[in-house]
Amino acid sequence: xxxxxxxxxxxxxxxxxxxxxxxxxxxxxxxxxxxxxxxxxxxxxxxxxxxxxxxxxxxxxxxxxxxxxxxxxxxxxxxxxxxxxxxxxxxxxxxxxxxxxxxxxxxxxxxxxxxxxxxxxxxxxxxxxxxxxxxxxxxxxxxxxxxxxxxxxxxxxxxxxxxxxxxxxxxxxxxxxxxxxxxxxxxxxxxxxxxxxxxxxxxxxxxxxxxxxxxxxxxxxxxxxxxxxxxxxxxxxxxxxxxxxxxxxxxxxxxxxxxxxxxxxxxxxxxxxxxxxxxxxxxxxxxxxxxxxxxxxxxxxxxxxxxxxxxxxxxxxxxxxxxxxxxxxxxxxxxxxxxxxxxxxxxxxxxxxxxxxxxxxxxxxxxxxxxxxxxxxxxxxxxxxxxxxxxxxxxxxxxxxxxxxxxxxxxxxxxxxxxxxxxxxxxxxxxxxxxxxxxxxxxxxxxxxxxxxxxxxxxxxxxxxxxxxxxxxxxxxxxxxxxxxxxxxxxxxxxxxxxxxxxxxxxxxxxxxxxxxxxxxxxxxxxxxxxxxxxxxxxxxxxxxxxxxxxxxxxxxxxxxxxxxxxxxxxxxxxxxxxxxxxxxxxxxxxxxxxxxxxxxxxxxxxxxxxxx
Amino acid sequence: xxxxxxxxxxxxxxxxxxxxxxxxxxxxxxxxxxxxxxxxxxxxxxxxxxxxxxxxxxxxxxxxxxxxxxxxxxxxxxxxxxxxxxxxxxxxxxxxxxxxxxxxxxxxxxxxxxxxxxxxxxxxxxxxxxxxxxxxxxxxxxxxxxxxxxxxxxxxxxxxxxxxxxxxxxxxxxxxxxxxxxxxxxxxxxxxxxxxxxxxxxxxxxxxxxxxxxxxxxxxxxxxxxxxxxxxxxxxxxxxxxxxxxxxxxxxxxxxxxxxxxxxxxxxxxxxxxxxxxxxxxxxxxxxxxxxxxxxxxxxxxxxxxxxxxxxxxxxxxxxxxxxxxxxxxxxxxxxxxx
Numbered sequence: 001x002x003x004x005x006x007x008x009x010x011x012x013x014x015x016x017x018x019x020x021x022x023x024x025x026x027x028x029x030x031x032x033x034x035x036x037x038x039x040x041x042x043x044x045x046x047x048x049x050x051x052x053x054x055x056x057x058x059x060x061x062x063x064x065x066x067x068x069x070x071x072x073x074x075x076x077x078x079x080x081x082x083x084x085x086x087x088x089x090x091x092x093x094x095x096x097x098x099x100x101x102x103x104x105x106x107x108x109x110x111x112x113x114x115x116x117x118x119x120x121x122x123x124x125x126x127x128x129x130x131x132x133x134x135x136x137x138x139x140x141x142x143x144x145x146x147x148x149x150x151x152x153x154x155x156x157x158x159x160x161x162x163x164x165x166x167x168x169x170x171x172x173x174x175x176x177x178x179x180x181x182x183x184x185x186x187x188x189x190x191x192x193x194x195x196x197x198x199x200x201x202x203x204x205x206x207x208x209x210x211x212x213x214x215x216x217x218x219x220x221x222x223x224x225x226x227x228x229x230x231x232x233x234x235x236x237x238x239x240x241x242x243x244x245x246x247x248x249x250x251x252x253x254x255x256x257x258x259x260x261x262x263x264x265x266x267x268x269x270x271x272x273x274x275x276x277x278x279x280x281x282x283x284x285x286x287x288x289x290x291x292x293x294x295x296x297x298x299x300x301x302x303x304x305x306x307x308x309x310x311x312x313x314x315x316x317x318x319x320x321x322x323x324x325x326x327x328x329x330x331x332x333x334x335x336x337x338x339x340x341x342x343x344x345x346x347x348x349x350x351x352x353x354x355x356x357x358x359x360x361x362x363x364x365x366x367x368x369x370x371x372x373x374x375x376x377x378x379x380x381x382x383x384x385x386x387x388x389x390x391x392x393x394x395x396x397x398x399x400x401x402x403x404x405x406x407x408x409x410x411x412x413x414x415x416x417x418x419x420x421x422x423x424x425x426x427x428x429x430x431x432x433x434x435x436x437x438x439x440x441x442x443x444x445x446x447x448x449x450x451x452x453x454x455x456x457x458x459x460x461x462x463x464x465x466x467x468x469x470x471x472x473x474x475x476x477x478x479x480x481x482x483x484x485x486x487x488x489x490x491x492x493x494x495x496x497x498x499x500x501x502x503x504x505x506x507x508x509x510x511x512x513x514x515x516x517x518x519x520x521x522x523x524x525x526x527x528x529x530x531x532x533x534x535x536x537x538x539x540x541x542x543x544x545x546x547x548x549x550x551x552x553x554x555x556x557x558x559x560x561x562x563x564x565x566x567x568x569x570x571x572x573x574x575x576x577x578x579x580x581x582x583x584x585x586x587x588x589x590x591x592x593x594x595x596x597x598x599x600x601x602x603x604x605x606x607x608x609x610x611x612x613x
Numbered sequence: 614x615x616x617x618x619x620x621x622x623x624x625x626x627x628x629x630x631x632x633x634x635x636x637x638x639x640x641x642x643x644x645x646x647x648x649x650x651x652x653x654x655x656x657x658x659x660x661x662x663x664x665x666x667x668x669x670x671x672x673x674x675x676x677x678x679x680x681x682x683x684x685x686x687x688x689x690x691x692x693x694x695x696x697x698x699x700x701x702x703x704x705x706x707x708x709x710x711x712x713x714x715x716x717x718x719x720x721x722x723x724x725x726x727x728x729x730x731x732x733x734x735x736x737x738x739x740x741x742x743x744x745x746x747x748x749x750x751x752x753x754x755x756x757x758x759x760x761x762x763x764x765x766x767x768x769x770x771x772x773x774x775x776x777x778x779x780x781x782x783x784x785x786x787x788x789x790x791x792x793x794x795x796x797x798x799x800x801x802x803x804x805x806x807x808x809x810x811x812x813x814x815x816x817x818x819x820x821x822x823x824x825x826x827x828x829x830x831x832x833x834x835x836x837x838x839x840x841x842x843x844x845x846x847x848x849x850x851x852x853x854x855x856x857x858x859x860x861x862x863x864x865x866x867x868x869x870x871x872x873x874x875x876x877x878x879x880x881x882x883x884x885x886x887x888x889x890x891x892x893x894x895x896x897x898x899x900x901x902x903x904x905x906x907x908x909x910x911x912x913x914x915x916x917x918x919x920x921x922x923x924x925x926x927x928x929x930x931x932x933x934x935x936x937x938x939x940x941x942x943x944x945x946x947x948x949x950x951x952x
Contacts, residue, residue, distance in 0.1 A: 035947065038949070039947075039949055041949070041951065185947065188947075192946075230951075233951055234951070235950075235951050235952055236950070236951060237944060237948050237949070237950055238948060238949050238950070238951055239944065239945045239947060239948040239949075240947070249942060249943055252937075252939065252942065253939060253943070256939055261702070263698070263701065263702050265698065282937060282942070283927055283928045283930075283931035283932070284928075284931045284932050284934070284935065284936055284937040285936070285937035285939075285942075286928055286932065286936070286937070287928075288701055288702070288924055288925075288928065290697070290698075290701055290924070292694065292697075292727075293723060293724065293726075293727040294723065296691060296694065296724075297691070297693075297694040297697075297723075297724055297727065298694075299694075300687070300691045300693075300694025300695045300697070300698060300724070301694050301695070301697050301698035301701065302698060303687070303694075303695055303698060304667070304685070304694065304695035304696060304697060304698020304699040304700075304701075304702070305698040305699065305701060305702035306698070307685055307695070307698070307699060308665075308698065308699045308702035308703045308706065309702065309703065310702040312698070312702075326688055327688060327691065330687060330688050334685075420943050420944050420945075420948060421943060422940070423939040423940040423943060424940075456703075457662070457663070457665045457683040457699070457703065457706050458662055458663055458703060458705065458706060459662055460660065460661070460662040461662070462662070463661065463662060463681055463682050463683050463684075464683065464684075465631075465677050465678055465680075465683075465684035465685070465686065466684070466685055466686070467677065467678070467684075467685060467686025467687065468670075468686060468687065468688055469686065476633070477633075477678065
């Protein structure tokens with residue numbers, strides 16, 4: 001926070017968390033606040049956090065849904081360690097979130113919901129809002145949100161219960177006032193969502209939003225009003241994008257740049273379902289989507305479509321990956337391009353289905369029987385999902401291989417501003433089918449990439465059989481010991497060849513030093529923020545973030561040797577560190593967390609400090 | 614299946630024979646089925662390059678290696694999913710799926726059910742030998758109760774599934790049965806399957822000479838078949854043997870013996886295109902020893918849209934309003950400009 005100007009306080013960034021019952025619409029207002037912040041020209045990072053149950057009993061701790069975002073005029077890489085302001089719609093939301101709010105933080109509560117029954121459901125023996133010590137600890141703003149909303153909507157034709165449901169937008173209006181967010185993007189959202197179908201709902205929500213905003217104006221909360229400059233960014237057209245959206249767009253772009261038809265098959269699973277839904281809405285791009293009967297079938301459909309010449313894609317999460325394993329082995333031995341996306345969540349088994357984790361790395365690398373290495377890549381931020389999915393298309397088609405694309409719930413559901421790329425600048429992917437005028441040998445390899453060439457059904461003269469049995473170069477079934485060894489090596493070597501096509505690894509910081517932080521996936525923001533902060537403090541620390549987890553970049557071994565210590569933060573029990581230790585014989589230090597939550601920047605800094613002291 | 618007739622008459626059985634040695638046991642019923650398929654395909658008017666044979670795992674599933682077409686030997690039980698992918702990607706292909714009683718009804722029962730209800734225009738050949746052959750002789754989901762095998766030394770416990778009833782319950786639009794002992798009938802049945810637009814399900818009684826030899830002799834054996842096989846003919850009364858027929862008593866079929874001059878009019882008449890599944894269900898449940906076993910097309914329902922047609926017509930309808938523009942998609946409707 002810097003100097004105050006008039007009634008505004010100029011700040012560089014802020015973290016706001018909305019928390020309420022899962023039926024209270026917290027994700028909705030979180031997203032609206034994000035859109036407004038993006039529209040206001042701030043950089044943003046978000047963390048939606050919702051329970052596994054769609055509607056746990058109202059008012060209970062199990063049903064609390066939250067949405068945190070950080071926005072600012074500087075570069076924002078994480079949703080923030082702790083909120084500057086917390087909006088709690090009921091006692092349960094207060095109870096499960098208050099420990100994260102630092103002393104002096106802004107606390108907005110809906111006092112209408114602080115009734116005996118709700119307090120009891122949340123496990124409060126007395127009303128915390130009546131505790132003087134508690135009241136002094138925070139900048140408490142008590143709003144009768146339900147009453148105020150109903151009053152504002154006295155003219156609305158909606159039923160009283162429906163009027164009360166608009167209270168989330170009242171709260172949003174208030175917070176938009178406090179942080180100087182524009183209302184226009186939200187008003188436009190109402191119009192797009194309900195304008196034609198339910199105009200009275202659009203009207204009521206607009207009224208509630210504006211009433212909340214006006215209340216801020218009349219409440220003499222000017223001391224709490226903040227102002228943020230626009231973030232300084234590269235000029236261009238921007239939009240807000242989530243990781244799963246970026247994945248969908250990247251697949252469409254990848255298929256176009258390879259001139260292939262796209263077939264997606266999937267089975268609904270959290271947090272990957274938005275990929276199935278997103279692609280299903282894009283029929284005008286000629287995209288075929290199949291909702292299969294189970295995870296196994298989704299993989300089989302993709303393999304069949306790939307054999308027939310489509311660029312085929314599946315997306316799932318951990319349990320689905322387990323089920324697909326046998327089929328992934330088939331795609332490996334038949335050497336068919338398929339993109340297998342795993343949006344990771346907490347495991348094993350059903351685990352933490354709505355919380356983030358990075359614990360499927362070893363599964364991605366090793367879960368097939370037999371020697372079956374496959375390319376594995378991981379996206380590090382919502383917008384990076386776009387780049388990564390195009391990279392997955394490139395590898396799959398150039399090397400005629402299944403590719404595993406990893407993201408995680410945090411990356412997939414999180415959102416950030418994105419400099420919209422120029423579609424014409426997306427590089428084309430050269431992936432030709434076999435030429436019917438030439439003799440076809442189904443497993444003859446390109447000498448550079450070791451990829452075979454696909455011949456697709458319908459081409460006269462190229463009839464051939466493929467399958468799960470080991471075969472020789474001509475595609476014939478072959479059980480000879482030497483042949484199996486040779487083919488196993490060839491398949492592995494082909495995957496290893498991908499490393500030849502990778503750019504040099506980028507380091508954040510000096511090329512050598514005391515501590516190297518190696519990360520992958522969704523920890524990028526926290527690692528980069530922590531590293532930058534420590535560099536500013538004068539520490540000899542650098543970080544690098546791996547997109548390619550198999551094959552690893554060829555220069556990684558040399559980079560590692562230039563640092564005294566290597567630390568590997570991961571949201572698992574140390575999976576990448578195990579690989580780095582095995583591959584480079586380096587004493588990589590695992591820094592692990594498995595709480596279903598991303599790293600806090602402060603946690604990483606503390607650990608890095610320890611290694612450097 | 615129906616595919617445009619483009620190269621009628623130019624293909625022969627030889628075109629569909631591969632150089633690979635066929636490695637089924639001598640005397641296996643699979644040879645006869647392979648022969649019948651290789652005789653059928655040249656007569657369908659479909660260019661050779663449009664055939665795709667997809668299989669799962671098991672003795673029957675080695676089939677693609679012996680067909681000189683595009684072929685895919687996949688994994689156990691999952692052939693329906695791969696076949697669905699092939700046909701969805703390119704509806705112009707003529708897709709033939711080969712499976713067995715274990716592959717199709719045990720490990721792959723789920724996928725087979727969904728293939729049938731989706732009604733993709735695929736021909737499914739289910740080789741039923743009522744045993745696991747490739748794993749050397751364990752009982753299968755179509756084995757009779759009490760089957761003594763290596764895994765069930767004092768007899769199997771579970772009640773068998775009836776493949777035809779399974780298909781009927783899965784909303785199959787074409788259900789037929791044939792036998793490896795009858796070349797002519799197999800070829801006729803395969804041709805009818807090809808002519809049907811939608812998933813065609815064909816159960817083939819197939820003899821496993823090693824682990825379940827003569828399993829169907831009580832029905833298809835030379836001496837008994839005229840008495841035990843009920844050959845279904847469209848529009849004709851259900852007759853078998855010298856002078857026997859089937860009529861309905863309430864919901865139950867019963868065998869009647871016709872004397873000279875008796876009227877056939879109270880016999881059931883075969884109408885495979887009846888929408889109500891009750892009739893096909895009655896046929897499917899007729900079995901040895903109480904009844905003769907029906908062969909032929911039990912049911913064929915026309916006019917139900919295939920999955921791949923529906924899939925592609927949704928895309929066409931959407932594209933008729935204008936094809937997608939990638940730049941517009943990437944930019945979205947809520948972008949802003951930073952100068």
